[in-house]
Amino acid sequence: MTRIKICGVSTPDIVETCRDLRVDHIGFVFAAKSSRAVTPAQAAALAAQAGALSTVGLFVDPRDEEIEAALPAISVIQLHGAEAPARCAEIGARFSRPVWKAIGVGSPADLSGSGAYAQAADLVLYDAKPAPGGPQGGLGVRFDWSLLKDRPPVRDWGLAGGLTPENVGRAIAATRAPLVDISSGVEDAPGQKDKAKIAAFVDRVRRS
Ligand SMILES: O=C(O)c1ccccc1N[C@@H]1O[C@H](COP(=O)(O)O)[C@@H](O)[C@H]1O
Numbered sequence: 001m002t003r004i005k006i007c008g009v010s011t012p013d014i015v016e017t018c019r020d021l022r023v024d025h026i027g028f029v030f031a032a033k034s035s036r037a038v039t040p041a042q043a044a045a046l047a048a049q050a051g052a053l054s055t056v057g058l059f060v061d062p063r064d065e066e067i068e069a070a071l072p073a074i075s076v077i078q079l080h081g082a083e084a085p086a087r088c089a090e091i092g093a094r095f096s097r098p099v100w101k102a103i104g105v106g107s108p109a110d111l112s113g114s115g116a117y118a119q120a121a122d123l124v125l126y127d128a129k130p131a132p133g134g135p136q137g138g139l140g141v142r143f144d145w146s147l148l149k150d151r152p153p154v155r156d157w158g159l160a161g162g163l164t165p166e167n168v169g170r171a172i173a174a175t176r177a178p179l180v181d182i183s184s185g186v187e188d189a190p191g192q193k194d195k196a197k198i199a200a201f202v203d204r205v206r207r208s
Contacts, residue, residue, distance in 0.1 A: 002172055002205050005056060005158070006198055008036030008138060008183040014193045015049045021202045025054040027078065027183070030062070030070050034138060035191035036183065043073035056100065060136050067095055076100060078125065080136050085120035098122040102136075102160070104129030105143045108150055115152030124154045125181060128161035140184035142167070145174045165200035172208040180205060 006018050007027030018026050028043040029036040038046070047055045057074035059066060061081035077095060079088060080102040092099040101121035103114040106129035114124050126148060128141040142162025151157065158179030163171055168180055184190065186197040 002177060002208060003158075003179040004202060004205050005179060005181040006183075006186065006193075006201075007056070007058060007160075007181055008034070008187075008191065009046065009193065010036055010038050010042070010191065011193070012046065012049055014195070014198070015046050015053075017193075017195045017198055019051060019053055021199060023053070023198075023202060024179070025056050025076065026050060027056040027058050027181070028070070028073060029058045029138070030066060031058065031060045031080070031136070033135065036138065040069040040073060043070055047073040062091075064091075064094065067091065071095060071097075076122075078102065079121075080127075085116050088117060088120040092120070092122070100125050100158075102127050104136075105147055105161075108147060111147055111150050112152060114154065118152065118154045121154070123156040123158060123179070125158045125160050125179075126151075127181075137161075138183045138190075140164075145171060148175045148177075163201075165197060165204050168201060168204050169208045172205065 003024040005025035009026040028038050055074050056076040056078050057070045058078045077097045078100040088099050100123040101117045102125045105126050128143040130136050140162050159177035160181035163182045164185035188194045
């Protein structure tokens with residue numbers, strides 16, 4: 001069954017919704033410029049409420065101190081910046097958490113380049129390639145899923161970028177992604193998650 005991550009969770013009611021729907025992972029964003037950003041203290045309170053739910057901390061080129069502060073709240077570290085394979089491996093070893101590395105995909109070269117993370121990351125998350133100098137993700141932008149046919153071997157992988165309840169069935173059929181990750185596609189406005197959209201997304205994934 002395709003695993004589900006709902007990212008950018010920042011309020012207790014949405015944690016509750018994700019628990020009720022038995023999603024696999026919820027994501028806390030620690031990128032300061034994001035409309036979905038939470039503080040380590042907020043994340044700790046949300047994680048306490050999350051129970052057995054896996055909690056993924058999303059960082060963009062973090063300093064060790066930023067990860068350290070968030071560590072009690074997270075079971076997985078997601079790196080969504082320009083972290084090199086060696087930095088991913090270093091973070092995984094230092095903080096004893098699985099590391100997920102997001103790769104922006106805009107061309108076949110981006111796919112082949114992701115093979116460099118085969119040992120350094122526990123999961124490679126394919127997302128749309130961000131515009132230079134702009135936000136690194138969470139923009140609801142999708143990429144050409146057919147590029148994934150040339151995926152290099154990695155330990156595990158997931159699909160992100162512009163997913164919605166309406167297109168996730170097609171996305172899974174086209175890519176056979178073992179994990180799907182969504183943020184803006186289940187929101188009414190940046191940072192405002194919509195419970196009905198989350199439920200519709202989960203339903204469509206489970207029917208795929
Ligand atoms: O959500 C954010 O604000 C964010 C900030 C910086 C890097 C990544 C971010 N979000 C992640 O981007 C992908 C795709 O999101 P979307 O579904 O297209 O909105 C996902 O992993 C988000 O968690």
